[in-house]
Amino acid sequence: MSGRNRLAEEIDDPIVAGALKHFKASVDAWSEGAYKQPRTVVRTARHTWRLAATWALGCILAAGSLAGTLYERHVQQESARIGALKAAEQKAALERKAAIQPVTATVVTKRQPIAVKHAASENEDLLATVDSDVSRQVPAAMEPLAQMMDSNGTN
Amino acid sequence: MDVGVVNLRRMVTSTKSMAAGTAVKPMTADAAEELAAREFATIVESHRPQIFRFLLASLRDVDLAETLTQECFLKAHRNWRHFRGDSSAMTWLMRIAINLQKDHWRNRRLQFWRHTQANAVSVDEASDWLPNGERSAEQQILAREQVAQVWKAVERLSARQRTVFLLRYVEERELNDIARATGLSEGTVKAHLSRALGRVRAELRGTR
Numbered sequence: 001m002s003g004r005n006r007l008a009e010e011i012d013d014p015i016v017a018g019a020l021k022h023f024k025a026s027v028d029a030w031s032e033g034a035y036k037q038p039r040t041v042v043r044t045a046r047h048t049w050r051l052a053a054t055w056a057l058g059c060i061l062a063a064g065s066l067a068g069t070l071y072e073r074h075v076q077q078e079s080a081r082i083g084a085l086k087a088a089e090q091k092a093a094l095e096r097k098a099a100i101q102p103v104t105a106t107v108v109t110k111r112q113p114i115a116v117k118h119a120a121s122e123n124e125d126l127l128a129t130v131d132s133d134v135s136r137q138v139p140a141a142m143e144p145l146a147q148m149m150d151s152n153g154t155n
Numbered sequence: 156m157d158v159g160v161v162n163l164r165r166m167v168t169s170t171k172s173m174a175a176g177t178a179v180k181p182m183t184a185d186a187a188e189e190l191a192a193r194e195f196a197t198i199v200e201s202h203r204p205q206i207f208r209f210l211l212a213s214l215r216d217v218d219l220a221e222t223l224t225q226e227c228f229l230k231a232h233r234n235w236r237h238f239r240g241d242s243s244a245m246t247w248l249m250r251i252a253i254n255l256q257k258d259h260w261r262n263r264r265l266q267f268w269r270h271t272q273a274n275a276v277s278v279d280e281a282s283d284w285l286p287n288g289e290r291s292a293e294q295q296i297l298a299r300e301q302v303a304q305v306w307k308a309v310e311r312l313s314a315r316q317r318t319v320f321l322l323r324y325v326e327e328r329e330l331n332d333i334a335r336a337t338g339l340s341e342g343t344v345k346a347h348l349s350r351a352l353g354r355v356r357a358e359l360r361g362t363r
Contacts, residue, residue, distance in 0.1 A: 016356050019301035020324050022285070026302045027325050030284035031208035034217045 195235050198244050199228055205245065205326065206252050212321045213256060223259065227252045242335045249328070249336040253318055260314070301359065308358040312351050319344055320351035 011017040182190075206227055210220040230251050231238075238247055285298055309317055318337060322328045334341045 011352070013356065015301075015359055016352070019305050019355070019359055022298040022302050023305040024325050024327075025286050026284045027208060027212045029286045031204065031211050033284065034211060034220075035204055035207055037217075 191235060195232060198231070198248075202245055202248055203228065206248055209249065209321060209326055210252055210256065212325050213317065219259075223252065223255050226255055230255070243332070246328075246332050246335050249322065249326075249332075250338070253336060256318075257314075304358045304361075305355055308351075308355040312354060315339075316347045316351045316354075319347040320355075323348055 011020065203224060207220055207224045210223050210227075211217065214220050214223075227248060231248055238244070285295065285302065290298070309320065312320060315337070319333055319339075322333045322336065323330075328336070330341050330344055333339075334344045337344065339347075
């Protein structure tokens with residue numbers, strides 16, 4: 001064979017050449033032995049099962065994390081919405097309160113003199129009633145004294 | 156049988172027929188496919204053991220070598236139509252095998268490392284394989300030792316040096332074939348071979 005001749009020409013060291021010859025013979029024998037040996041493929045199924053399990057686990061994890069993120073976002077949005085509503089309600093209540101207070105004050109200030117006047121007239125009436133109830137006609141014997149008191153009151 | 160010639164047979168035959176003045180019958184698509192399938196079957200039959208041997212020597216893993224050999228021929232079958240016969244079919248197949256080996260290293264480095272660690276045969280175990288020639292027990296022991304030393308040296312080579320070394324000294328390929336199969340220039344192939352041979356020599360000298 002030309003290959004072998006060239007190989008021999010290429011290597012001048014007989015020990016190296018011999019070692020390489022043995023090496024080739026060894027590889028040939030090993031390869032021939034292994035090639036002829038019948039083999040069964042068992043690994044494929046296991047690898048498929050592993051691959052499927054890995055994919056399934058990966059999908060579950062991905063779906064879980066996605067769902068978690070979406071839920072978290074939804075909760076945040078909901079709480080933000082509720083907060084905004086509350087703030088709006090509070091603002092509206094404050095505005096309502098602020099709008100009602102001046103009106104009441106105006107009504108009170110407008111009604112005050114009338115009430116005072118009313119109370120004064122009531123007092124006068126009451127006093128007049130008391131005067132009329134309390135006052136009695138003076139007996140005739142006391143007439144000179146009563147006249148004298150009147151004259152003193154006028155003086 | 157040179158399979159590069161087999162692939163070119165159609166062209167050569169038709170040229171000869173035309174030169175001889177014989178009528179060339181048109182070939183149906185089914186017939187052409189059948190012919191291609193037969194040609195490919197011949198290729199598989201003749202080259203499969205060599206591809207397996209090369210991959211086995213490169214990986215020292217019987218199962219992995221078998222798997223990659225299958226993949227190599229599967230890939231070759233898919234691309235059989237595109238094979239133009241620029242190089243021999245063996246060189247083309249070797250190139251596919253080398254690329255598969257590279258891809259395997261590149262893509263599944265960790266997994267491959269684990270796999271190799273688990274299934275690769277040790278250097279000592281690999282050197283146990285020796286044909287039962289007409290040799291004395293002493294000669295056999297000496298030969299086994301030498302084989303183990305060569306394996307040790309091969310183990311320490313870089314991937315490219317190992318490929319070139321195995322193609323040259325196990326597959327006994329020509330330098331230009333090796334250059335085509337590896338995609339290197341002939342000069343680079345020579346340099347790799349020289350370095351690899353230096354390592355083997357040093358390993359053998361160490362025990363002399």
